[in-house]
Amino acid sequence: MTTVAPKSASRATSDTATPVDGQDHRRERVLDQVRLWAIRIAIVVVFCSTWQFASGRIFPVFIVSSPTLVLERFGEFMQGGKLLSDLAYTMQACGIGFAIGALIGSTLGLLFGIYESVSRVIAPFAAMLYSTPKIMLSPLIVVWVGVDLTMKVFVATFSCMWVIFYNVWNATRHIDRNLLDQFRLMGASQRQILTGLYLPAATTWLLTSLRVAFPIALIGAVVGEFVASSEGLGHLALDSGQRYDSAGVLVAVLTITLTAMIIDSVLRAIQRKVALWQGEGVRG
Amino acid sequence: MGDASPVEPGTGNTEVPVVEFKDVTVSYPGKGVIRPAVVDVNLTVSKGRFVCVVGPSGCGKSTLLHVCSGLLKVTGGTFRYQGKEWNKLHQGIGYVTQRETLLPWKTVLGNIALPLKLNGVSRAERRERAAEMAASVGLGDWLNRYPRELSGGMRQRVQLARTLVTAPTLLLMDEPFGALDAVLRVRMQEFLKSRIEGTDLTTIFVTHDLTEALTIGDEVVAMAGAPGRIDQIDKLEDLPRGVSPVELRQSPAYAAHEARLWKTIAGNLSDDGVALSHSASEHDGDHAMTAATRGGREIS
Numbered sequence: 001m002t003t004v005a006p007k008s009a010s011r012a013t014s015d016t017a018t019p020v021d022g023q024d025h026r027r028e029r030v031l032d033q034v035r036l037w038a039i040r041i042a043i044v045v046v047f048c049s050t051w052q053f054a055s056g057r058i059f060p061v062f063i064v065s066s067p068t069l070v071l072e073r074f075g076e077f078m079q080g081g082k083l084l085s086d087l088a089y090t091m092q093a094c095g096i097g098f099a100i101g102a103l104i105g106s107t108l109g110l111l112f113g114i115y116e117s118v119s120r121v122i123a124p125f126a127a128m129l130y131s132t133p134k135i136m137l138s139p140l141i142v143v144w145v146g147v148d149l150t151m152k153v154f155v156a157t158f159s160c161m162w163v164i165f166y167n168v169w170n171a172t173r174h175i176d177r178n179l180l181d182q183f184r185l186m187g188a189s190q191r192q193i194l195t196g197l198y199l200p201a202a203t204t205w206l207l208t209s210l211r212v213a214f215p216i217a218l219i220g221a222v223v224g225e226f227v228a229s230s231e232g233l234g235h236l237a238l239d240s241g242q243r244y245d246s247a248g249v250l251v252a253v254l255t256i257t258l259t260a261m262i263i264d265s266v267l268r269a270i271q272r273k274v275a276l277w278q279g280e281g282v283r284g
Numbered sequence: 285m286g287d288a289s290p291v292e293p294g295t296g297n298t299e300v301p302v303v304e305f306k307d308v309t310v311s312y313p314g315k316g317v318i319r320p321a322v323v324d325v326n327l328t329v330s331k332g333r334f335v336c337v338v339g340p341s342g343c344g345k346s347t348l349l350h351v352c353s354g355l356l357k358v359t360g361g362t363f364r365y366q367g368k369e370w371n372k373l374h375q376g377i378g379y380v381t382q383r384e385t386l387l388p389w390k391t392v393l394g395n396i397a398l399p400l401k402l403n404g405v406s407r408a409e410r411r412e413r414a415a416e417m418a419a420s421v422g423l424g425d426w427l428n429r430y431p432r433e434l435s436g437g438m439r440q441r442v443q444l445a446r447t448l449v450t451a452p453t454l455l456l457m458d459e460p461f462g463a464l465d466a467v468l469r470v471r472m473q474e475f476l477k478s479r480i481e482g483t484d485l486t487t488i489f490v491t492h493d494l495t496e497a498l499t500i501g502d503e504v505v506a507m508a509g510a511p512g513r514i515d516q517i518d519k520l521e522d523l524p525r526g527v528s529p530v531e532l533r534q535s536p537a538y539a540a541h542e543a544r545l546w547k548t549i550a551g552n553l554s555d556d557g558v559a560l561s562h563s564a565s566e567h568d569g570d571h572a573m574t575a576a577t578r579g580g581r582e583i584s
Contacts (some may be wrong), residue, residue: 181355182385184373186399186450196402200389 065246070254073247082236087255089231090221093149097156098217104157105164105213106206110198112165113172130162134220138227152224152232159220160213167209171202207271214267215260222256300367302454302486303329303352309360310347318359320511321347325361327505327514334480334487336501338494339549344512345490349456352488353379366453374454378447382459384439386431386446392418393427396445403450417449418442421479437468441475448479455480455487462492469493470529473500494549498541499529506548516548 048067055066077083112119112126134155141154175198183193225234233252240248308325311318322344329335337345350356351363354374365374386395393414400410418424421441431439440460447455461469477500480487491497497504498520506516522537532538 176383176385178381178383178385179387181353182379182381183402185353185355185377185379186402187373187375188402192402196398197387200387 062244062246065250069247070250073245074251077236077248077251083251083255086231086233086236086252087259089149090152090218090225090233090256091259093152093224093232094156094214094218094221097153097221098160098214100153101157101159101161101213101217102164102206102210105161105209106168106202108161109165109168109170110172110194110202112169113175113202114194114198116173119169119173126162126165130166134159134162135223138223141224142228147228151227152221152229155224155227156217156220159223160217163213163216164206164209167205167212168202171205172198175201203274204271207267207274211264211267211271214263218256218260299331301328301330301364302366303327303488304364304367305348305351305361306364307361308351308358308363310344310351310356311359320359322507322512325512325514327517329486329488331486332484334477334489334500334502335505336489336491336497336503337505337507338491338497338545339507339512341492342510342512343507344510345507346458347512349379349458349488349490352454352456353377376450376453377456378450378452378454379456380440380443380447380458380460382462384431384443386439386442388431391428391430392423392434392442395431395442396449398446399450413449414445417445421445421475436464437472440464440472444476444479453484453486455485457487457489459491460489461496469496470499474529476500494542494545495533498523498538498545499532504541504545506545508549516545518545 051064052067055061055064055069061069074083112122137158138151138155141151141158145151145154179197179201180193183197188196221232222234222237225232226238229235233256237249237252240246240252305325305327309320309323311320313319325344325348327335327348337348339345347356351358352365352374354365354370354372354377362369387398390398393411396417397410397414400413405413415424415427418427421444423438423441423445426434426438431442434442443460461472464472473496489497489501494504501520503517503519505514506518507513508515518541520541523541524532524535524537527535
């Protein structure tokens with residue numbers, strides 16, 4: 001039985017630790033990860049092999065394309081710099097829209113949560129806007145702001161801000177009343193309650209909502225490109241589809257998917273850090 | 285003291301009481317009706333006293349603390365804090381609740397220093413004072429730990445340290461040790477007494493546990509009924525002090541107080557009512573035959 005000193009104890013209640021060999025534990029974790037990735041890679045290999053085999057034999061190539069054709073088209077798009085330029089355009093619209101959406105959504109969420117009277121008046125309108133299929137408003141947004149980058153930013157913002165708004169609103173209005181009372185009894189001003197209690201308490205919810213909101217912003221930006229654009233991955237997919245170039249469509253889709261996954265993993269890493277800081281755990 | 289007069293009988297003490305309830309009623313608005321929580325409360329607490337409030341669930345014990353803190357206004361009668369009627373949150377009050385109110389994103393030091401920070405104390409000074417307070421509650425080596433890394437008793441000590449660091453005039457405690465196990469609860473009671481003894485700090489301590497009240501209080505206020513009212517105020521001057529909890533509970537004076545208070549409280553309970561927690565049996569096996577168990581009533 002190993003006695004654990006307070007400095008290394010994860011929790012003060014555990015005066016004694018279970019006998020765990022650190023090296024064995026690490027090796028087990030590495031092996032577990034290797035097994036996990038081996039299975040994942042095997043699934044991809046089996047899928048691509050089946051796809052390659054079926055392409056041209058079971059299904060027409062122009063409908064399903066094939067892994068080799070997709071790689072070929074990827075190489076072509078990369079050579080001309082088209083893929084990166086389209087990716088940059090889409091990410092620009094998505095990024096700006098996401099940032100504005102996060103700012104508006106979290107600010108409104110905080111205000112609604114803190115000022116219950118405002119919340120009671122506005123809540124039905126917020127619910128109505130949340131339920132509106134935002135993408136259907138795209139043609140109207142074209143009328144309002146034109147067809148350039150602003151339109152895509154607008155669609156991305158309007159699509160993603162509601163998720164953030166509702167999460168922050170929920171976090172703020174469900175804040176522990178005892179904590180709020182403690183702050184008030186300690187003589188905290190409204191500003192101190194906002195910065196010292198509401199903001200930190202809403203951080204976990206905000207990060208969760210950002211992870212959900214980012215793909216929505218991306219969809220908004222791509223839909224904006226579908227409506228009217230001469231650049232971006234949405235335009236690339238649409239243009240390739242119109243030329244029956246399934247491989248081109250898939251390159252655009254895969255590029256956008258991989259980008260979204262990378263950004264999600266960054267947000268998840270931040271979320272884990274914050275969750276640890278707040279004494280919570282994160283799954284997924 | 286536990287009467288309506290600001291003059292402490294027999295002492296000639298004319299000092300302004302810290303807390304004074306006079307014919308106080310507090311009501312909560314319900315669905316179409318006004319529900320009184322406490323009625324006709326008369327209680328005076330002088331400086332430096334340790335008053336325990338006992339009674340079954342729903343009798344308005346916590347309501348009294350909320351009034352003391354200023355979080356709740358009286359709907360009838362008069363409440364005075366340090367001789368004045370207040371219309372806002374009262375100053376110089378420390379409030380420890382059963383429910384943990386530490387900020388999980390702040391360390392022990394950050395949590396203890398929080399009230400100082402909110403009141404504009406400089407960073408260097410608040411760190412020094414918070415560190416001193418942490419050391420005085422036995423957490424000097426845990427300054428940079430987060431609440432999740434502490435045990436239940438340690439977290440309660442941090443809450444207590446955070447409350448005491450501002451040197452309050454009045455300490456309100458609402459079942460602070462209710463969630464702790466029996467042994468830890470006794471340790472925390474002893475710890476609290478040692479921190480408060482010899483100071484001018486006035487304390488109102490709400491508990492379900494009659495043993496706890498008799499062990500640490502200078503007097504015990506027994507509440508009953510719904511709406512709640514004060515049924516009895518028992519001064520504990522005749523109890524032996526400076527003895528171990530076991531010795532205290534074996535004294536005849538203790539048994540007399542216990543029996544008297546229990547009779548008051550139990551007499552006001554309906555058969556299906558919520559009963560008073562009575563944990564003497566947990567603390568002292570030899571003295572387990574309490575008034576409650578002797579009466580054959582199951583207690584929670």
